Amino acid sequence: MSGERTPRRDDGERRFLDAYDPGAYAPAAVTVDVVALTIRAGVPHVLLMRRSARPQLGWWALPGGFVRAQDGPDGPADPDLPDAALRVLSEKTPLPTELHLEQLGTYGALDRDPRMRVISVAYVLLAPDLPDPETDADQAAWIPWSALGHGDGGDRGGRAEIDLAFDHARIVADAVERARSKLEYTALATAFLPPEFTITALREVYEAVWGRPLHGANFHRKILATPGFVEDTGRLAERGGPGGGRRARLYRPGGAAFLHPPLLRGAQSSPAG
Amino acid sequence: MSGERTPRRDDGERRFLDAYDPGAYAPAAVTVDVVALTIRAGVPHVLLMRRSARPQLGWWALPGGFVRAQDGPDGPADPDLPDAALRVLSEKTPLPTELHLEQLGTYGALDRDPRMRVISVAYVLLAPDLPDPETDADQAAWIPWSALGHGDGGDRGGRAEIDLAFDHARIVADAVERARSKLEYTALATAFLPPEFTITALREVYEAVWGRPLHGANFHRKILATPGFVEDTGRLAERGGPGGGRRARLYRPGGAAFLHPPLLRGAQSSPAG
DNA sequence: AAGAGAAAAACTCACTTTGAGAACAACTGG
DNA sequence: CCAGTTGTTCTCAAAGTGAGTTTTTCTCTT
Numbered sequence: 001m002s003g004e005r006t007p008r009r010d011d012g013e014r015r016f017l018d019a020y021d022p023g024a025y026a027p028a029a030v031t032v033d034v035v036a037l038t039i040r041a042g043v044p045h046v047l048l049m050r051r052s053a054r055p056q057l058g059w060w061a062l063p064g065g066f067v068r069a070q071d072g073p074d075g076p077a078d079p080d081l082p083d084a085a086l087r088v089l090s091e092k093t094p095l096p097t098e099l100h101l102e103q104l105g106t107y108g109a110l111d112r113d114p115r116m117r118v119i120s121v122a123y124v125l126l127a128p129d130l131p132d133p134e135t136d137a138d139q140a141a142w143i144p145w146s147a148l149g150h151g152d153g154g155d156r157g158g159r160a161e162i163d164l165a166f167d168h169a170r171i172v173a174d175a176v177e178r179a180r181s182k183l184e185y186t187a188l189a190t191a192f193l194p195p196e197f198t199i200t201a202l203r204e205v206y207e208a209v210w211g212r213p214l215h216g217a218n219f220h221r222k223i224l225a226t227p228g229f230v231e232d233t234g235r236l237a238e239r240g241g242p243g244g245g246r247r248a249r250l251y252r253p254g255g256a257a258f259l260h261p262p263l264l265r266g267a268q269s270s271p272a273g
Numbered sequence: 274m275s276g277e278r279t280p281r282r283d284d285g286e287r288r289f290l291d292a293y294d295p296g297a298y299a300p301a302a303v304t305v306d307v308v309a310l311t312i313r314a315g316v317p318h319v320l321l322m323r324r325s326a327r328p329q330l331g332w333w334a335l336p337g338g339f340v341r342a343q344d345g346p347d348g349p350a351d352p353d354l355p356d357a358a359l360r361v362l363s364e365k366t367p368l369p370t371e372l373h374l375e376q377l378g379t380y381g382a383l384d385r386d387p388r389m390r391v392i393s394v395a396y397v398l399l400a401p402d403l404p405d406p407e408t409d410a411d412q413a414a415w416i417p418w419s420a421l422g423h424g425d426g427g428d429r430g431g432r433a434e435i436d437l438a439f440d441h442a443r444i445v446a447d448a449v450e451r452a453r454s455k456l457e458y459t460a461l462a463t464a465f466l467p468p469e470f471t472i473t474a475l476r477e478v479y480e481a482v483w484g485r486p487l488h489g490a491n492f493h494r495k496i497l498a499t500p501g502f503v504e505d506t507g508r509l510a511e512r513g514g515p516g517g518g519r520r521a522r523l524y525r526p527g528g529a530a531f532l533h534p535p536l537l538r539g540a541q542s543s544p545a546g
Numbered sequence: 547a548a549g550a551g552a553a554a555a556a557c558t559c560a561c562t563t564t565g566a567g568a569a570c571a572a573c574t575g576g
Numbered sequence: 577c578c579a580g581t582t583g584t585t586c587t588c589a590a591a592g593t594g595a596g597t598t599t600t601t602c603t604c605t606t
Binding site for chain 2: 593596600
């Protein structure tokens, strides 16, 4: 059992905490930045905002803001970092009901913000096609990855057309790589889709994120052979394709979080020779 | 090209920065905690320290400390977070020349430290068998994972004998899971070994971290078939096993960071039937 | 020096998974 | 009804994996 070598909190502890002065340390500003990813018409996009304040006024940047460490005039403290990420993002764009949020990493280089030492905790949000942000008109927009230099799967030679503020280009690059590799080992691709979807729609998510075509028949076989990835609803899509075609079966996400075995991007290749 | 929609820094920017007051935000304390992992005699260990200050005086905890946001009386500012992690750890134990350091995640729940809002950036450090910390005698020690409830590969039913301070048990659990999954997809196992090693030593790393035996012959075949995992030195180990046995070939880490295809823990199974 | 036992490395074989393409089924639009 | 399109199933060769056996080369003992 526990407890023998691990003392419990006692009166001395309580007295210490009452007398503690939280001002006696070198502080830093802590922010959260959110890399919101979605897929629109088969093309992966990231949500960016034009900075409306200095520094780097007018540059494209990730939505973000300061973590509320304590209760204050702006509102109550953020209970945890994911709460801060969702709060900050919801202040800029409406949030979908279904979403996946995960921590990406924390960036804290001395010179990453010219104002002061800023430690930024970055989050990745995956969501089905979201409405255009209605707040602030063209101050926020969904930008295709390709405009940031992440066009193809290997990021080979892609040059960015848009420069981002601070070190946000690096953060977006890390988020894109995170999404690409997570699709290999987890069932996360369904986070980009509505509650019910076809295998073809699922394949198009993989193709969009990885930036290359997959073999439809093999993909189909693999998905159905992976336990817990998808679950058959028993129903069919309303219509076939616009130019004809069989109606596709509808699936919903299965319970599995991880894929065993994984769906490797290095292995599966294009149908075109 | 860039620049058309992205204004460059101008005089207004410079004037803004000169007038900026860094005190006008709600601060939080930022710390780094390091989960140092190594393998001693086939058993994975983590470096823990007994807290010598309140709160939770006397409890086992991860080595850590405050990030130096700016230059101050204690020393110069940490240029980046990894620098802070290495500085903090080197203050408590000698560092090896070869090591792997990667960010694990950031923990910032409101109540994780009773003193104040503390945002902690956790790092994982993998290193070959390190000497015992000589500073402070029994204030720091290498503790086997099993004492923390991470004995077997699946963490099924393992109960911790040692409770950790704050949320450090959770951080260690995340680090252990990170190490276990990284061994599947990367060549990181060599970070636990000296510059030259045998395939058997490499297999023992996997067995220690995953907590289960692997099939030696298949492991051998798989390692040699994975391009860039290891590189033959052409030399042999000094001696065979203590009770006889062929001398093993010596390898060094290959250039590859990722394994294609991966070495899955779910797939490979024990030789005993 | 010879032989028993031990460890590393190579080999065998059945089974599974994968890549590539062909075939079949079910639909749309004319 | 027909041509074209899309979803689904099937086939087959190649590659990879799990399990066990065999061969090689050591150490230790007698």
